[in-house]
Amino acid sequence: MKIGIIGTGNIGATIARKLKAAGHDIRVANSKGVNGVRAFAEEIGAEPVDVRGAVNGVDLVVLSIPLPALSALPSDLFSSVPDGVPVVDTSNYYPVLRDPRIAELDDGMTESVWVAKQIGRPVIKGFNNVLAYTLAELGLPKGSPGRLAAAVAGDDPKAKETVMSLVSEAGFDPVDGGSLEESWRQQPSTPSYCCDYDAATMRKALSMAVKGQAAAKRDELPKHFAKLGANASHGEVVAMNRSFNPLD
Numbered sequence: 001m002k003i004g005i006i007g008t009g010n011i012g013a014t015i016a017r018k019l020k021a022a023g024h025d026i027r028v029a030n031s032k033g034v035n036g037v038r039a040f041a042e043e044i045g046a047e048p049v050d051v052r053g054a055v056n057g058v059d060l061v062v063l064s065i066p067l068p069a070l071s072a073l074p075s076d077l078f079s080s081v082p083d084g085v086p087v088v089d090t091s092n093y094y095p096v097l098r099d100p101r102i103a104e105l106d107d108g109m110t111e112s113v114w115v116a117k118q119i120g121r122p123v124i125k126g127f128n129n130v131l132a133y134t135l136a137e138l139g140l141p142k143g144s145p146g147r148l149a150a151a152v153a154g155d156d157p158k159a160k161e162t163v164m165s166l167v168s169e170a171g172f173d174p175v176d177g178g179s180l181e182e183s184w185r186q187q188p189s190t191p192s193y194c195c196d197y198d199a200a201t202m203r204k205a206l207s208m209a210v211k212g213q214a215a216a217k218r219d220e221l222p223k224h225f226a227k228l229g230a231n232a233s234h235g236e237v238v239a240m241n242r243s244f245n246p247l248d
């Protein structure tokens with residue numbers, strides 16, 4: 001597939017590397033224009049583009065930029081992109097740790113529903129409930145014992161299926177997280193969020209999520225990170241995430 005990826009940070013760059021390695025034709029864009037992304041593109045064998053080049057003439061788009069930046073993308077960015085081209089949203093909302101407060105999200109709107117509103121078209125939520133380290137280092141081939149899972153949510157069954165197959169190519173068992181509206185179940189500090197679970201456990205975790213409970217836990221994160229210290233290991237972060245929502 002021809003895949004355009006906007007954002008070449010922790011998540012976007014890893015998705016780009018993995019999907020390039022899986023044989024896809026990758027275009028990458030960041031905030032710095034074609035020349036600003038050229039070195040990374042050359043390193044992985046992708047085409048450097050600007051944000052318009054990442055969405056026009058591709059089969060699928062991945063948006064992997066900070067959530068508030070999604071509302072600052074050009075308002076006509078997707079106007080020439082056919083409806084059948086899936087747009088994947090990897091974003092998460094962290095108002096206390098990183099992002100400015102967004103009233104609609106604080107009032108309970110599902111994050112990716114808000115994202116879809118900002119860009120003026122539906123999205124598929126994917127790659128958001130695995131940590132960057134997990135995505136880069138802990139993927140395994142399909143069928144491997146202990147393979148970890150990542151949730152995928154959205155309303156268009158065909159687009160969701162396509163994104164689920166990309167999640168698998170990236171090394172993870174894709175788990176259907178339901179509709180876009182229901183994707184609050186895979187948002188920060190829910191039971192399924194960044195806990196390095198296998199598919200069966202992730203399904204259980206998604207089903208145990210209680211609407212409205214995660215935001216307060218998420219906003220306590222600075223306190224928990226302070227306790228862990230600056231050099232927390234990946235295992236310590238995962239254990240902390242699991243401790244917010246015990247499954248037994």
Ligand SMILES: NC(=O)c1ccc[n+]([C@@H]2O[C@H](COP(=O)([O-])OP(=O)(O)OC[C@H]3O[C@@H](n4cnc5c(N)ncnc54)[C@H](OP(=O)(O)O)[C@@H]3O)[C@@H](O)[C@H]2O)c1
Nearest residue numbers: 007008009010011030031064065066067069091092131132
């Ligand atoms: N880090 C994680 O563990 C993790 C896990 C799952 C999901 N996520 C979510 O995935 C998204 C990306 O996270 P990340 O950790 O990869 O972020 P990151 O490392 O900060 O990278 C963000 C990328 O977005 C680009 N960008 C920012 N504004 C842009 C704009 N207006 N136009 C084009 N590109 C723009 C940046 O460009 P420059 O390179 O030019 O600055 C950078 O490449 C976030 O919403 C995050 O919450 C993160």
